[in-house]
Amino acid sequence: MNPIEFSQRVLDWFDIHGRKQLPWKENPTPYRVWVSEIMLQQTQVTTVIPYYERFMARFPDIRVLADAELDEVLQLWAGLGYYARARHLHQAARILCARAENQLPLDMAVLQELPGIGRSTAGAILALASGQRQPILDGNVKRLLARFAAVEGWPGQSRVQATLWELAERYTPNARVADYTQAVMDLGAMICKPHQPCCEACPLIEHCAAYAQGRQVDLPTPKPRRELPVRTTQMLLLRAENGAVLLERRPPIGLWGGLWSFPECPMNADAATWCQERLGLMVMVGPPWEVIRHSFSHFHLDITPVPVTVTGYSQAVMEGERFIWHRDRHAVIGGMATPIHRLLVRRLKSAPDTQQLTIDL
DNA sequence: AAGTCGGGGAT
DNA sequence: ATCCCAGACTT
Structure with a gap:
């Protein structure tokens, strides 16, 4: 299916059903999007929201964050888990303020050099906050694409992941990237769910390879269980x-x-x-x-x-x-x-x- | 390529 | 109980 139609269908669905009440969507500056992306790593939206509100109230911009003590940052993070995220976030803020930049670099390569920011998070920040055409590949998108294109193999495998990145890159549109990026994540979270996907409500149903083969529940391929005794x-x-x-x-x-x-x-x-x-x-x-x-x-x-x-x-x-x-x-x-x-x-x-x-x- | 980090929600 | 979550980093 051609990328234009793919993104068009996803965007049309998003305009009607997409999540638009999320705190980081109002005034989506690079800093606000950055903090949200870090918090949302391996953490569900409903869990993040209260933490995000408290965090942004205390650290409204990158300089306030850089000036704060790590202990206080960790204190506001307590309960979210994966505390290296908080340390990296704080460390990155200090790096940028030490450079007297006081803001996130809006460049894919430079962004990824910062601690805690990998390819997907960098892509999300650039797409959501600066409209750059950059793909993301989070858990939602992996699942969506693995099903849509019937990609075989566990997404944790590097070769499979490479295939998924390729697909993510192909389908990311030039126009309305921010909405599209939000849209694919919403679609993954609300429709193309891990269990019991709501295929009837999916705008891609007619072109979904997994659905055509009746294999929605079998894809993406689950992580191989370790060898049984x-x-x-x-x-x-x-x-x-x-x-x-x-x-x-x-x-x-x-x-x-x-x-x-x-x-x-x-x-x-x-x-x-x-x-x-x-x-x-x-x-x-x-x-x-x-x-x-x-x-x-x-x-x-x-x-x-x-x-x-x-x-x-x-x-x-x-x-x-x-x-x-x-x-x-x-x-x-x-x-x-x-x-x-x-x-x-x-x-x-x-x-x-x-x-x-x-x-x- | 595999292991680690984590609390919480959903089934 | 098990899986999974807007992943990144280390070995």
């Missing part, structure tokens, strides 16, 4: 001569609490020995099946299913609260986690492994 276990698919399979009820607390499962034996343990000692069963152990990975929110569980045939017993495994011999594939028993149920069905259908073992032996 892997736990391993053997599950013993014990079968008696009559075809019944042994199930064990899991402890009421913990993973799959109270559900039926297979007897579990640690990976480093020998299954035959374990059966003898823990179950009192003489068994033949078949070749393990392929590992099944079951994923939870906080770890992966790698299950090694081990087919085992009972050949005799020294003391019978009692049926009751804890163990049952299950033989009818269609019989309804208590709750069973999905991967366990699938394993059970496979085991009941599998050919007796005694033959296989006999051949091997």
Whole structure:
């Protein structure tokens, strides 16, 4: 879609629905916009407003700020978090006043040399307070553009971010940059929200790639979760001569609490020995099946299913609260986690492994 | 490229 | 609980 139409649609929407009551929008001098932009970094508008009012009442211009003690600045910042923002703001004010400039440099490169001002904040100050055609790329715009152009990948990734900057640059108009800049942020905050975006109310709906693919909720790509730990276990698919399979009820607390499962034996343990000692069963152990990975929110569980045939017993495994011999594939028993149920069905259908073992032996 | 800084709002 | 917020800076 051509940039003119993009910005036109965004501006038309802004003229009707945009936020225009924000404190920093009245008399948007570079200093007032600067302070607002710093406060708004990683902080929501409604949180910032009271802080901004107090701050501007005490430090109405850059010189007052530079003359103040850092402690007092931090005091007015207390509760906002990210206190390096306040230190940088104060430090930058002092730098400028020491240069006898007493005002923000309205130049992209020079602006970014000041502490606390990166590319996006510099762009916002210049676009909002001096009408320069400079793109911004805050969280709102990232989300909006990632969806609009269906940009794949987590925006924290440098390559993805570069793509988004390119898009931001492309769509930033020459005329009405200040309104446009406010408009894209409003659109991101009010319509193209992280969860439950209001696509029906979006002026870009007809040209939104994510919407066309029905992937609004999947974009932007969420931050990759850190590698989950892997736990391993053997599950013993014990079968008696009559075809019944042994199930064990899991402890009421913990993973799959109270559900039926297979007897579990640690990976480093020998299954035959374990059966003898823990179950009192003489068994033949078949070749393990392929590992099944079951994923939870906080770890992966790698299950090694081990087919085992009972050949005799020294003391019978009692049926009751804890163990049952299950033989009818269609019989309804208590709750069973999905991967366990699938394993059970496979085991009941599998050919007796005694033959296989006999051949091997 | 990944980690750090933070309190608060929304779901 | 988890995610996210008008990001920038350091390692």
